[in-house]
Amino acid sequence: MTAEAMVTSPFAGVAADGDRPLRIALLTYKGNPFCGGQGVYVRHLSRELVRLGHTVEVIGAQPYPVLDEGATLTELPSLDLYRQPDPFRTPGRGEYRDWIDLLEVGTMWTGGFPEPLTFSLRARRHLAARAGEFDVVHDNQTLGYGLLADLGAPLVTTIHHPITVDRRLDLAAAKGQSRLKRVSVRRWYGFTRMQKRVARRLPSVLTVSGSSRLEIIEDLGVAEDRIHVVHIGADTDLWSPDPAVAEVPGRIVTTSSADVPLKGLVHLVEALAKLRTEQPDAHLVVVGRRAERGPVAKAIETYGLQDAVRFVKGITDAELVDLVRSAQVACVPSLYEGFSLPAAEAMATGTPLVATTGGAIPEVAGPDGETCLAVPPGDADALAAALGRLLGDGELRARLGAAGRDRVLSRFTWAAAARGTVAHYRAAIARAGRTR
Template identity: 85%
Template sequence: MSAEAAPAATPSPSTGPAAADGDRPLRIALLTYKGNPFCGGQGVYVRHLSRELAALGHSVEVIGAQPYPVLDGGVTLTELPSLDLYRQPDPFRTPKRGEYRDWVDALEVATMWTGGFPEPLTFSLRARRHLAARRGDFDVVHDNQTLGYGLLGGPGRIGAPLVTTVHHPVTVDRQLDLAAADSRRRRMSVRRWYGFTRMQKRVARRLPTVLTVSGSSRQEIVDHLGVREDRIHVVPIGADTRLFSPDPAVPEIPGRIVTTSSADVPLKGLVHLVEALAKLRTERPDAHLVVVGKRAEDGPVAAAIERHGLGDAVEFVKGISDTELVRLVRGAQVACVPSLYEGFSLPAAEAMATGTPLVATTGGAIPEVAGPDGETCLAVPPGDAGALSAALGRLLDPVGGPELRRRLGRSGRERVLSRFTWAQAARGTADRYREAIARQGAAAGARSRA
């Protein structure tokens, strides 16, 4: 059981644990077609939300495919394996004949061979088959952004009411990747890869209950996916404030800037941060960047690092433990979120929770998390390397920087404690489960009377 250090974690009469609100604990199936806890937000979401739902007294079973999530707090994992076509060190592999189990496996390989991304569809088909065989085991099924055809059809197909989380529409990623494509061939490849978004649009419009993590994402779901506004509910996620917390014993490393990003994902804006670092080092030669994420051997980020001679000033780290990540963030003088767009921004919340001062863009939902410029962070326009450099320089300035860092770090943590914890997210999510169950019960009663 987690005990997050947040005043808001105390149950209220309307949002407390199942035992406190008079309703029985729920049996929850939480689906995740990709659960890597070290890359991307889906595995982080599943790990922390499932733990806190269990802490409220609910029974949570995570049903997932590779890479399988890491789970805490006695949460059960049921493995629903794919062919794992993108695993390292042999991504885009062709399976051996003996690996094929059924037609879903054949569909998965065929989609990959044609340049598409099959996992949302094929996981949804496997999940439907699994849930249908276990009809009656769950009170609610919670889909973590699969949005596959297999999950349509209502409780009659999957055995329980469906609630779906959409962190943000993947069509936003598609737009930014197309804008960054530098050739006709590359644009064709991007369109093929994101072919599954057509399915996700069709599925999203038929979903009865959609959860999302911010007001910005809510509007994007309306605009990009065409979901009715009355079906979308905002339940913010948060930081593990027990783990991500200040520790004065960890020494600050002068000039260190930390960010969480992947070099080959344009929407993360890392190339603009590298450009900002080059400008900054003309005045602050000790400024250097640690990137928690994958290094790209070619592409815009690699080219910018080489062009500016920053090979010794930019370090990439990947696959580190939670403890190592927290220590890294605590030791930085500044944390930075340079993204062009975020549906929420866990890295912002986690950095703020440690008391590390934050420089962040105003892309997507980041301002909802990071708060007002000059109060809880320094905010800059997305894609503006000059503004990034200036903000970083203010915090690293030897005269005014130390006091500004202390003030922003203190107010940033207070903001996270009051608004963005996993315990709050679990209570809000459980409330939506009960609404979905009640709505389904009312609909079944109406059909029976008719």
């Protein structure tokens, strides 16, 4: 839909809730559709908002999100300093467009992560030039200073979880390493100071779990009455059981978008080494990029698991779903998750789940022994025992798989997430109207 059409006919039709359709600007500073939860969130939420009758324009930077039919994408490009295969690159002279680009490069050169700030500044400028075109602006965890300006419409912000949690875990993992390494971690997470200041001034914050809500209140200082839980979920049409997909004996599947302590992949590799002493056909497929160095690569080499751990990336949605369906067990070994889409998606396929109790994972995966097998985060022995128990008990796998899908269908769908989000859009618009 063109900008002219949005301006001249903003209230045509009726939305699914019986009220007028909304014109929504959905901001995402990073929308990678193949790893990380933010790109998944933008894709599925925008699709369901359109199905409810609303107009959704996603405004994003690289890597750009993949969108389903109905939502439109407006590219607001950064300098893409972290792209593969040349991350931390220095742009050529002709690439610089303005002072925001200089700020982006200068922050990277000094070891910081600039994208939340620089995207927010570009978004502020973009929205100022389009004042009156949107009923609501929805920010997907940018939390940059630029979004504190008048954006021409009420602002609603989603915080999946506070990045201060990642900072704590990365600093803990850096203990015993060089002083330079610890200073580097602190500098990289320097943007979290900005996010804390911005979050405290936001009028309406959405988050994806009760666990994240408590973390945001404690870590970011957001007032309790300004933060609301809207659970996200799985695309249960796509993520569904299919008996035609053959189960591969010993296969364990996990999703790990990065080799960082938060994801706990190194503990799963250690658990696999223990497990294979009793079940030698056990093997792991990791949906994510293989790191050539780091704790996971070292553990794979130390335990001689080169032939037992495979990494896959860039596969289609259908291929990913079939991969999960083919596993005897799905595993979420994270030390912390603000929600855990991989848990919900695996459960939706009927694949039995082993998951830690880190962060919001129990809120998604459900009670130990009823819908999953739960273990403490960071405990390789407990992971190995739970994985071995499931691999060796077909009846238990069938029971947990069926119960897991039922739990997702009843609690965690994107359609329900979209309806809950629209309710908060309308509340934000009503508040803004009262304060004018």
